[in-house]
Amino acid sequence: MRLLERMRKDWFMVGIVLAIAGAKLEPSIGVNGGPLKPEITVSYIAVATIFFNSGLSLKTEELTSALVHLKLHLFIQIFTLAFFPATIWLFLQLLSITPINEWLLKGLQTVGCMPPPVSSAVILTKAVGGNEAAAIFNSAFGSFLGIVITPLLLLLFLGSSSSVPFTSIFSQLFMTVVVPLIIGQIVRRYIKDWLERKKPPFGAISSSVLLMIIYTTFCDTFSNPNIDLDKFSLVLILFIIFSIQLSFMLLTFIFSTRNNSGFTPADTVAIIFCSTHKSLTLGIPMLKIVFAGHEHLSLISVPLLIYHPAQILLGSVLVPTIKSWMVSRQKGVKLTRPTV
Incomplete structure (x- = not known):
């Protein structure tokens, strides 16, 4: 029974395994x-469905209250969409x-080029008791930014599939990502x-459509006899x-807890999760567009497919530790605050 309960809870992870199988x-x-x-x-209907769904679900009307904390938002977005991909690029030169x-x-x-996810960072920030409004804002705003910046980063660091011209990539991105998102918001x-x-x-709707995208991506892989994935590389x-x-x-954590950072412990929690989490829901469709027809698309997708459950697993494991740190730090702040 516990296994069934666990499978029901983690149905998307089970779905990924079944889709690949x-x-x-x-x-x-x-x-x-x-x-x-x-x-x-997949290329048109499924991707458009995901972004229309995102447009419907993004509560942009609630984000205005979080706009005031500009320094926090800048930190998260610069870390996510500039520092992260650049650092990965340098690291890959060694690898x-x-x-x-x-x-x-x-x-x-x-993975480094991807925007933050719409849900997981918010859920974990909320679980810890961090700045949920900031997490919501940065997840949503990062998703919007990612629609433009992520394809540019992918093209900058990796180039595109030779079979798809640059203008075609962006016209398809516009029609299947931007337009459905705007319609969803309207x-x-x-x-x-x-x-x-x-x-x-x-979430369940997007995840279900995403499973179809993952399935067809791996169908292309397994139908290509030239692709061989060694287990050593995967491990x-x-x-x-x-x-x-x-x-x-x-x-x-180190950056946001410096004495002159200006961030509260609750802000730090949002920063930790929002800056390091990457979106599978937005990422896979974008890869499908940018690398359309690429014979190694599924291999390129594998790290993102691993990163998604890994970030949730790691975040969930660290929730109690981060929560106890935040509570103790907040108590410390209250104790050191001068009484009037």
Whole structure:
């Protein structure tokens, strides 16, 4: 029973495993030109659905209260979309001399280029009792920024699939990402009360569509006999991902707790999670567009597929530790505050 309960709770992780296993068993179903017609259903309909869903669910009307803390937002966005990818790029220059699969290394770079997720950083910040408003703002704002910046970063650090011209990439991004997102936001304005009442399962909808994208991506992989993924590279990538996450969490903690930082302990919690988490929901569709037709797309996607559960697992494990630190620090601040 406990296993079933656990599987129900982590259904998306189970879904990823099943999607990859299904693709391995019968890749012909989800390949381009196959019965699922992913070149249409995934490249356009599925991706547009995810971003329309994001537009519907993003509570931009609640973000104005968090706007005042400009320094906090700048720190998170610069760390996420500038420092993170640049540091990964430097790190990969060292790793390039190792025998690790080069496409997995490129996948690590794509992780660095991704915007923050809409949900996990907020959930963990809330679990600790940190600055939830700041987490919500930066997750939402980072997602909007990521629509423009992430493709540019991907093209800057990795280039694109040679079969897809630059203008085509951005026209598809505009039609399948920007337009659905804007439409979702417009629709939200008219049905906001209904959405608040009914609380549709936005996360589950996006995750379900995402599983289809993951499935078809791996169908392409397993149908290509030239692709070989060695287990040594995979294990090393797993270790590297956990190391990167821990290192960056520690780094953001050090930066945000300096005496002159101006951040409260609650701010630090939001910074730790928002600066180091990366979006799978936005990331996979973007990779699908930028690297359309690329024979190694699934290998490039693997680090992001690992990073997503890893960030949730690591964050969940660290919640009690971070919470006890925050509570003790807040008590310390109250004790040292002069009485009037």
